[in-house]
Amino acid sequence: MRVAVPIFPGSNCDHDALHACGTVLGWDTIPVWHQETRLPENTELVFVPGGFSYGDYLRCGAIAALAPIMADVKRHADSGGLVLGVCNGFQILCEAHLLPGALLRNESLRFIHADVHLRVERADLPFTRAMKAGEVFQVPIAHAEGNFTLDPADLVDLEARGGVAFRYCSRAGEIGAAHVPNGAMNGIAGIVNLRGNVLGMMPHPERAVDPKLGPTGGLGVFRSLAEAFAHA
Amino acid sequence: MKVRVSVQLKPGILDPQGKAVEGGLHGFGFEVEHVRIGRLIDMDVPGTDPEEVKAKALAMCEKLLVNPVMEKASIEVL
Numbered sequence: 342m343r344v345a346v347p348i349f350p351g352s353n354c355d356h357d358a359l360h361a362c363g364t365v366l367g368w369d370t371i372p373v374w375h376q377e378t379r380l381p382e383n384t385e386l387v388f389v390p391g392g393f394s395y396g397d398y399l400r401c402g403a404i405a406a407l408a409p410i411m412a413d414v415k416r417h418a419d420s421g422g423l424v425l426g427v428c429n430g431f432q433i434l435c436e437a438h439l440l441p442g443a444l445l446r447n448e449s450l451r452f453i454h455a456d457v458h459l460r461v462e463r464a465d466l467p468f469t470r471a472m473k474a475g476e477v478f479q480v481p482i483a484h485a486e487g488n489f490t491l492d493p494a495d496l497v498d499l500e501a502r503g504g505v506a507f508r509y510c511s512r513a514g515e516i517g518a519a520h521v522p523n524g525a526m527n528g529i530a531g532i533v534n535l536r537g538n539v540l541g542m543m544p545h546p547e548r549a550v551d552p553k554l555g556p557t558g559g560l561g562v563f564r565s566l567a568e569a570f571a572h573a
Numbered sequence: 574m575k576v577r578v579s580v581q582l583k584p585g586i587l588d589p590q591g592k593a594v595e596g597g598l599h600g601f602g603f604e605v606e607h608v609r610i611g612r613l614i615d616m617d618v619p620g621t622d623p624e625e626v627k628a629k630a631l632a633m634c635e636k637l638l639v640n641p642v643m644e645k646a647s648i649e650v651l
Contacts, residue, residue: 400640407637436640443642450589490586490643524587 342368342570345384347414349375349405354391354428354545361547362388366563375408380417385570387414391428391483391545401444401486402432411437423467423566424539428484431531431541440534440541441499442491444484448524452485456556457522457544459530460510463503466533467569468540472561477514479558480544482522487543489525489532496526506540507531574626575651576618578638581611586643614638623650 344362348355355372363370370388371381380387394405405411411433418424418439426434434440447453456479464474472478491499499505507530509521521528523543531542546559582588588609595608620626630648639646 399637403637403640435642441642443640445587445643446589448587448589450593488587492642 342366342386342567343381343384344368344370344386344388345373345380346370346388346390347373347375347408347410348390349392349394349408349433351394351396352390352392352429354430354547357545357547358388358390358427361550361559361563362386365550366567373410375405375410378409378413380410380413384417384422385573386423386425386566387417388547389414389424389426389430389433390547391430394429394433397429397486400432400436402429402434402436405429405433406436406438415439418534418539421536421538423569425468425562425566426539426541427545427547428482428487428543431543432486434539434541439539440532441495441504442489442532444486444543445488445490445524446486447484447488447522452483453487453522454481454483455522456480457482457530458510458512458514458520459507459544460514460516461561462505462508463533463537466506466537466540467566468533468562469506469565471564471568475514476561477510477512478561479512479556480546480549482544484523484543487523487525489529489543491526499532500527502535504532504535505529506533507542507544574618574620574623576616576626576630577649577651578614578616578630578634578646579611579649580614580639580644580646582609582643583645626650
């Protein structure tokens with residue numbers, strides 16, 4: 342299993358991604374500088390990490406979406422390769438038009454770091470196949486711009502095609518505005534593209550995989566990926 | 574030619590920054606509502622034909638300067 346982690350100036354969750362995939366999961370995980378034009382040979386998963394790429398200039402993720410390596414990430418995605426974008430990585434994938442929508446400033450205006458609960462909406466994806474639909478898991482969030490927004494008509498389309506992978510919920514799995522930390526439309530925490538091979542999410546599963554560091558609610562995503570690779 | 578692109582959040586898109594500034598203005602006793610904050614981008618674009626220059630600026634908006642999910646822009650050749 343080979344994972345590429347593109348690193349931009351201002352990425353700061355790259356080491357979390359490298360630790361989770363490389364040290365904890367034991368996958369062949371390779372950091373890739375943003376100026377590179379090719380992903381490593383036989384890359385199976387591209388993990389676009391969180392942070393503040395290019396200082397969030399213009400819009401979060403807008404400049405990173407233009408980085409040389411992103412052309413090859415798009416090629417990888419277009420050929421069916423898996424792409425996971427977390428936090429700023431999600432913002433970058435939206436700006437690169439690999440995913441629909443945009444992440445606006447949190448409704449509260451504040452940077453929020455907290456443990457949140459997510460409900461699995463799609464359990465048939467390479468990112469969720471080891472989980473069950475309706476399952477609730479706990480992962481941390483840490484962002485100021487996580488307020489997922491889409492044109493109303495596109496939001497209806499996204500929901501209708503099952504584009505929502507994860508939704509914020511209560512510990513018991515209840516959905517509702519009270520459980521949405523950032524104002525995201527329909528409580529959306531993570532979405533997938535039409536083909537189901539590109540997933541973006543604001544919460545950080547890679548920060549919840551190592552029992553030495555705390556809870557391991559994020560493991561479901563990585564166990565799913567392991568299964569997907571075993572069956573590829 | 575000098576070109577000014579004004580980028581605004583679309584109507585209906587929450588502008589927390591505008592809300593915060595509105596609250597600040599209320600704190601000073603100003604009666605004000607619907608404060609919205611945008612971004613001005615000034616640049617020099619080669620060319621002498623204002624229409625052509627405007628078309629170039631529009632292409633820049635589509636490629637990079639504006640995210641149509643949340644923003645709209647107006648272009649002024651100065």
